[in-house]
Amino acid sequence: MLTKYEMQIPKYTFAGENALANIQTIVADRKKIAVFTDQGVEGAGLLDLILNQVKAAGKEFVLFDDLAREPSYGQVQEQVDKFKGCGADFIIAVGGGSVMDASKLVSILATDQYKVKDLLDNPRLAKKVIPSMMIPTTAGTGSEVTFNAIVAVPEKSVKIGIVNPEMMADYVILDAEMIKNLPRKIAAATGVDALCHAVECYTCKKVNPFSDTFALEAADLILNNIEKACDDPNAMDAKRAMQIAAFYAGEAIVCSGTTVVHGLSYPLGGKYHIAHGVSNAMLLVPCMKFNESDIKDRLAAIYDRAVKGQKTCTTVDAKSSYMVQWMGEIVKHLDIPTSLKEFNVPKEDLDWLVSAGMEQQRLLSNNVKLVTPEAAREIYLSVMDY
Ligand SMILES: NC(=O)c1ccc[n+]([C@@H]2O[C@H](COP(=O)([O-])OP(=O)(O)OC[C@H]3O[C@@H](n4cnc5c(N)ncnc54)[C@H](O)[C@@H]3O)[C@@H](O)[C@H]2O)c1
Ligand SMILES: [Zn+2]
Structure with a gap:
C-alpha cells in the first residue's frame, strides 16, 4: 500500500442520457474541430452522431478517419503530421482505445518540436498543445480517463505505453448510444480488458485508497454485468454499467497501475497483432493462478463486494479460488480464445516471448509477486498447450 498517492482526472466528464448534447456547448468557443475516428466506428454509424452535434454548433470540422487498429508509433506520427496545419484548435476522439490513444498523442505533439518516437525514450518531453475530448465507443480500455497511449513498435515486435500527464483529456463524454450496438466479440474482449484493469490495479504493489475505490467498484460492476451486456443487445442497463466501470477501471490505472497480465500481453499484441483485450483475457487466469498465493486477501475482498446474495465461501482461500474460477x-462464456494456437504462434517463439515480456518492467515491477523469467515462461506455456 502506498503511503503517498495522488489522482488526476479529466476536467469535465459528462455521462448519462443524451450526454452527447454537451458537445455543442463545449465547442462553442472553438474555431475548427478535428474529429478522429476509424473505419469500424464510422461504419457503425457512430461518427454522424458526433458530427451532427458539431454541425448544430455551427462549427467547421476536419475529419481524420483512416487510423489503423492498434497503430504503430509511425502510423500515429502520420496522423500528427496530417493534423499539423489543418487549423483545428480542438480535438474530438470518437472510438476505442486505438483512436483515443492516437488522438491524445496528437494533442501533445502538434508542433514541430517532438515526434512520437522521441516519447518512446522520454515520454514526458511534450506538453499539451490542443485541448481534447474523448468519446469512447468500447467499454473498454478506459483510455478516455488515462494519460497513457499505447503504440506498437514494429522493429521490436512489442507495444509500449507512453505515459505523460499532459495527455489527460479535458473533456470526456460517456453516452451509451456509442456502445449500444457494439458487436459481441469486441464488447467481450474490451470488457475483459476493463476487468483486467480493475483486478490488476486492486492487487498491485501501488494499491492505495484512491485506486481501491475505483478498482473495486469497477470489478463489482464488470463481474455482474459483462455477460448480460455482451449477450443481450437490449440490456442497456448492463451496457451503461460496463461503460461507467471501464471509466472507473481506467481511473484506477491512473491512481495505481496494471501488472503481469498487461506486461506479458504486450508482446502478443506487438508481434502477432492479437487484439489487446483478447491477449489480456487469455492471460488473465494463468496470471491470477500465478499471483494467487500473494493476493488472496485482495481477491477475497473482491468476492465480498461482488458476490450478491448468499455467500457460500467463508474462508479467504475459498473466496480467492472462487474469484479465479x-x-x-467469464472468459469462457464470452467465447474468447484461451490458447495461442488460434493465432498460429509457433512454440519456437517461447524464448522470444519470455525475453520480450520481461522487458515490460514498467508493469511487471508493479506486480506483488516477483515475475521471474521462469514464471513468465510457465505463464506463456500455459496458453501454448498444443
Ligand atoms: N491508454 C490506455 O490507458 C489504454 C488502456 C488499455 C488499452 N489501450 C490500448 O487501446 C487499444 C485497444 O482499444 P480497444 O480495445 O478499445 O479497441 P480498438 O479501438 O482497437 O477497436 C477495435 C475495433 O472495434 C471497432 N469499434 C470500436 N467501437 C465500435 C463500435 N461501437 N461499434 C462497432 N465497432 C467498433 C474499431 O473500429 C476497431 O476495428 C490498444 O492499442 C491498447 O493497447 C490503451
Ligand atoms: Zn488494457
Missing part, C-alpha cells in the same frame, strides 16, 4: 468462466 469466476474470471475463467
Whole structure:
C-alpha cells in the first residue's frame, strides 16, 4: 500500500442520457474541430452522431478517419503530421482505445518540436498543445480517463505505453448510444480488458485508497454485468454499467497501475497483432493462478463486494479460488480464445516471448509477486498447450 498517492482526472466528464448534447456547448468557443475516428466506428454509424452535434454548433470540422487498429508509433506520427496545419484548435476522439490513444498523442505533439518516437525514450518531453475530448465507443480500455497511449513498435515486435500527464483529456463524454450496438466479440474482449484493469490495479504493489475505490467498484460492476451486456443487445442497463466501470477501471490505472497480465500481453499484441483485450483475457487466469498465493486477501475482498446474495465461501482461500474460477468462466462464456494456437504462434517463439515480456518492467515491477523469467515462461506455456 502506498503511503503517498495522488489522482488526476479529466476536467469535465459528462455521462448519462443524451450526454452527447454537451458537445455543442463545449465547442462553442472553438474555431475548427478535428474529429478522429476509424473505419469500424464510422461504419457503425457512430461518427454522424458526433458530427451532427458539431454541425448544430455551427462549427467547421476536419475529419481524420483512416487510423489503423492498434497503430504503430509511425502510423500515429502520420496522423500528427496530417493534423499539423489543418487549423483545428480542438480535438474530438470518437472510438476505442486505438483512436483515443492516437488522438491524445496528437494533442501533445502538434508542433514541430517532438515526434512520437522521441516519447518512446522520454515520454514526458511534450506538453499539451490542443485541448481534447474523448468519446469512447468500447467499454473498454478506459483510455478516455488515462494519460497513457499505447503504440506498437514494429522493429521490436512489442507495444509500449507512453505515459505523460499532459495527455489527460479535458473533456470526456460517456453516452451509451456509442456502445449500444457494439458487436459481441469486441464488447467481450474490451470488457475483459476493463476487468483486467480493475483486478490488476486492486492487487498491485501501488494499491492505495484512491485506486481501491475505483478498482473495486469497477470489478463489482464488470463481474455482474459483462455477460448480460455482451449477450443481450437490449440490456442497456448492463451496457451503461460496463461503460461507467471501464471509466472507473481506467481511473484506477491512473491512481495505481496494471501488472503481469498487461506486461506479458504486450508482446502478443506487438508481434502477432492479437487484439489487446483478447491477449489480456487469455492471460488473465494463468496470471491470477500465478499471483494467487500473494493476493488472496485482495481477491477475497473482491468476492465480498461482488458476490450478491448468499455467500457460500467463508474462508479467504475459498473466496480467492472462487474469484479465479469466476474470471475463467467469464472468459469462457464470452467465447474468447484461451490458447495461442488460434493465432498460429509457433512454440519456437517461447524464448522470444519470455525475453520480450520481461522487458515490460514498467508493469511487471508493479506486480506483488516477483515475475521471474521462469514464471513468465510457465505463464506463456500455459496458453501454448498444443
Ligand atoms: N491508454 C490506455 O490507458 C489504454 C488502456 C488499455 C488499452 N489501450 C490500448 O487501446 C487499444 C485497444 O482499444 P480497444 O480495445 O478499445 O479497441 P480498438 O479501438 O482497437 O477497436 C477495435 C475495433 O472495434 C471497432 N469499434 C470500436 N467501437 C465500435 C463500435 N461501437 N461499434 C462497432 N465497432 C467498433 C474499431 O473500429 C476497431 O476495428 C490498444 O492499442 C491498447 O493497447 C490503451
Ligand atoms: Zn488494457
